[in-house]
Each structure stands twice: as C-alpha cells, then as structure tokens.
Amino acid sequence: GAGVSQSPSNKVTEKGKDVELRCDPISGHTALYWYRQSLGQGLEFLIYFQGNSAPDKSGLPSDRFSAERTGGSVSTLTIQRTQQEDSAVYLCASSLYQLSYEQYFGPGTRLTVT
Amino acid sequence: EDKVVQSPLSLVVHEGDTVTLNCSYEVTNFRSLLWYKQEKKAPTFLFMLTSSGIEKKSGRLSSILDKKELFSILNITATQTGDSAIYLCAVEPNTGNQFYFGTGTSLTVIP
Structure with a gap:
C-alpha cells in the first residue's frame, strides 16, 4: 500500500527565498507530524496536526516557519526568507491516532540553502 | 530541561558480533520510550x-527499559551488514505532543 510521500525529495534554494514542502500522509491517518534533522543532530520535532488543526506549534524554530493541513490529508510546511541554518532534512510522519507510537515516516525532503 | 542521550555515538563491529546501544533520559512525566532504525x-x-523490566524482542533485536535508572538498551545479536544504520531513541512525555530524540548511535557492521 502507499506510504507517506513527500515532495520534493531535494530542494536547493537561495538564501532569502521562500520554500514550500509537501507531505501526503497515509490515507485515513488523522495525525501528521513534521520533524527536522540537521547534520549531526537528532530529530527535532516541529509541529503536529490532529485533523486540520495544530494544537502544538511550539516546536517551530521561528516565525518564518508555518504549516497547514487541508482536508485532513495533505500538509505543507512553508519556510519564508530561508536562512542557511534552515538546511536540513525535513521529515513528515503520520499515524492513525494522535500520540500513536506507530508513526510512519516519509522519505524526507533535503533542503539546502545556499 | 528534558533530554535524551545516546551512547556510544558510533560503533564499528564485525558481522556476528553482539552490540548494546544505550539511551538515557531525563524527561518530566515519562510516557514511553521508542527505538527507531534510520537508514538513509x-x-x-x-x-x-x-x-520497566519487560523485554521486547523482534528477531535478533531486543530492548528493555529501566524506569528507575532512566535508561534503555537495545541489543542486536549476530549482527549483519544490513544492521548498519543510525539507531535513534526517543522519549514521549505524557504532556504535550512532543517526542525528545537523542542524536542516535551510528552502527557500522563490516563483513
């Protein structure tokens, strides 16, 4: 069956530009999570959605980061005015229920800000 | 401050060896500890x-938690080259919706 998909797989952008990352969760999964993994660091939780709402946005590193989810399905993570420290792999995961331990991860988007 | 620390940071072993990966944590209101394997x-x-004290087992992998001493170990017996990966430990508190991840242990199994 189809797993979590993310696009693009790789994105190179110039400092100061905006980027949009997309996540398609597994059909029927109500919870969706965004993580970031920077070189040499562990996974960093960014935000999670239950349905279309995001009860906890405290992991977003700055106000340049925003995310939305529509129709309880696709989610987009937007980074405005990108900085070099935004370079990382952005991972999306979904789970059937909120706080379910069985999170299914997508392949990630590697973002490089030059 | 909540945190998760994994050790060693990296490990190189030969096929057939047994390895033990460690994860210690300091998390307020602990709910669960999770282990992940990250390839690519x-x-x-x-x-x-x-x-605490209940071993989870899946094939050559097993793990156990000690909630008193605040750590977990992941054991891999008879290692194979396909076990080469980063092994991540994460702790979930029972408040909020965050997971605290360690930086992982990079395991390399050489033939």
Whole structure:
C-alpha cells in the first residue's frame, strides 16, 4: 500500500527565498507530524496536526516557519526568507491516532540553502 | 530541561558480533520510550517501551527499559551488514505532543 510521500525529495534554494514542502500522509491517518534533522543532530520535532488543526506549534524554530493541513490529508510546511541554518532534512510522519507510537515516516525532503 | 542521550555515538563491529546501544533520559512525566532504525533518511519504528523490566524482542533485536535508572538498551545479536544504520531513541512525555530524540548511535557492521 502507499506510504507517506513527500515532495520534493531535494530542494536547493537561495538564501532569502521562500520554500514550500509537501507531505501526503497515509490515507485515513488523522495525525501528521513534521520533524527536522540537521547534520549531526537528532530529530527535532516541529509541529503536529490532529485533523486540520495544530494544537502544538511550539516546536517551530521561528516565525518564518508555518504549516497547514487541508482536508485532513495533505500538509505543507512553508519556510519564508530561508536562512542557511534552515538546511536540513525535513521529515513528515503520520499515524492513525494522535500520540500513536506507530508513526510512519516519509522519505524526507533535503533542503539546502545556499 | 528534558533530554535524551545516546551512547556510544558510533560503533564499528564485525558481522556476528553482539552490540548494546544505550539511551538515557531525563524527561518530566515519562510516557514511553521508542527505538527507531534510520537508514538513509526516514526512521523506521522498532520498539516502544513503557514498563520497566519487560523485554521486547523482534528477531535478533531486543530492548528493555529501566524506569528507575532512566535508561534503555537495545541489543542486536549476530549482527549483519544490513544492521548498519543510525539507531535513534526517543522519549514521549505524557504532556504535550512532543517526542525528545537523542542524536542516535551510528552502527557500522563490516563483513
């Protein structure tokens, strides 16, 4: 069956530009999570959605980061005015229920800000 | 401050060896501890532990939690080259919706 998909797989952008990352969760999964993994660091939780709402946005590193989810399905993570420290792999995961331990991860988007 | 620390940071072993990976944590209101295997970019779930002293086992992999001493170990017996990966430990508190991840242990199994 189809797993979590993310696009693009790789994105190179110039400092100061905006980027949009997309996540398609597994059909029927109500919870969706965004993580970031920077070189040499562990996974960093960014935000999670239950349905279309995001009860906890405290992991977003700055106000340049925003995310939305529509129709309880696709989610987009937007980074405005990108900085070099935004370079990382952005991972999306979904789970059937909120706080379910069985999170299914997508392949990630590697973002490089030059 | 909540944190998760994994050790060693990296490990190189020969096929057939047994390895033990460590994860210690300081988390307020602990709910569960999770182990993931990360190859390339996306981690895959291995185990979730909530109770002390109960070993979870899957093939050559096993894990156990000590809630008194605040740590968990992941054992891999008879290692194979396919076990080469980063092994991530994460702790979930029972407040909020965050997971605290360690930086992982990079395991390399050489033939």
